[in-house]
Amino acid sequence: MLVGLLGVALACAALCPLADARSVIAHFMAQNSYSYSVSDWTNDIKTAQSIGIDGFALNVAVDDYETNRIADAYTAAEPLGFKLLYSFDMSYSWTQDTIVSLVAAHHTSTSTYLWNNQVLVTTYSPTNTTDSFWAGVKSSLASQGITISLAPALTVYRDPSLATGLFSSFPSFDGFFNWWSWPADVDEKLTTDTDVAYQKALKDAGRTGPYIMAVSPWQFKENGDQNDDWVELSDQLWDYRWQQALQIAPDIVEIVTWNDYGESHYIGDINSNVDLGTYAPNYVPGFVHADWRIVAQYYISYYKNNAAPTVTNDTVVFWYRSHPKNVTCSGGLLPRNSDFPVDAVFAMAILSDTATISLDIGSSHSQFNAGPGVTMGSVPFPTEDSQIPYIQILRNGTQVASGYGSMSVTQSCSYYNFNPFVGSISA
Helix, strand or coil, X not given: XXXXXXXXXXXXXXXXXXHHCCEEEEEEEHHHHCCCCHHHHHHHHHHHHCCCCCEEEEEECCCCHHHHHHHHHHHHHHHHCCEEEEEEECCCCCCHXXXXXXXXXXXXXXXXXXXCXXXXXXXXXXXXXXXXXXXXXXXXHHCCCCCEEEEEEECCCCCHHHHHHHHHHCCCCCCEEECCCCCCCCCCCCCCHHHHHHHHHHHHCCXXXXXXXXXXXXXXXCCCCHHHCEECCCCCHHHHHHHHHHHHCCCEEEECCCCCHHHCCCCCCCCCCCCCCCCHHHCXXXXXXXXXXXXXXXXXXXXXXXXXXXXXXXXXXXXXXXXXXXXXXXXXXXCECCCCCCCEEEEEEEECXXXXXXXXXXXXXXXXXECCEEEEEEEECCCCCCECCEEEEEECCEEEEEEECCCCECCCCCCCCCCCEEEEEEC
């Protein structure tokens, strides 16, 4: 789908200082780059750039093979003008010296993401982060003439009432990354309360780093442990979380994620060379999410330009799970919150003008009026077995576009799978 104004956004991504303009990055799991060559990085970078993504935040867990893969990432990124930054996964054990060494290794690269001419560094961190640790990192880098802007994600800071205390407890923090982009084990939509509180606290504390807001399409994970398997209410998340980003207007939007297959929120292509581990092979292969990038392209342009883009191709992006939530599967574990998702095919119309969207699957039918712009609708799962959705765009009684999904909805299953299939039709 081609969206008007996207060329303006891409041109600015290449030429404008990122700290002076809204930018979009995607969280990239460097752990999944073990089998990557430079060409794999190039393919991912070009795909990301084509929808307006400015850079990858490289989630780094350990300092072994990832060091070489990140060097390859820089080799691919530099000639393309693509930005890279570290997102240190602090659930692993890090020393100050290791972090300092990694940041210093590429700080002069033209592809290193700078915020106000300082190297931007982020983290993913549950609880084991201390201010003295990061103050030491910043001091060691400063002794080498390297200044960083530190904007960590501390997942324990979700409660809006804790926002002010965060910056008094962590004077080394320059910015903040709100990782939370799904509801918190509740059968209701995510609000912007956390974003509003921490964005304001950052400003009130006089910090000069960015407020980074996470946007994510889904959350489902199977890890073979009833305490570590979950699904969050994500049915319409990819639409309304982007709308929240338009409202909040953060300095940076971070898409979570490009390639975290295990948690089902990947928008990149499934790389067949990547080792998916023990459990993800049961629910990832065949469940493509590429068409979620159509949604991202629309909203990235909207966010960067602060104006709705002109739609030139009528498109419907749709997603759905492969079995109803109450079916008993023969394998896997029923995840926490399994009763939250709605058994339905969800459809997002991105239209140049008004039209009717018709949704059919088995004996179940629904239609809704849509456009211009973005409109959401859905059709419930049918009672019949092995059914595929059929989607139509109708305008003035004439069919503009139509197509089928590529994944059947079945009344039986070999493995509990709450990861959706994503498809699209386009005029």
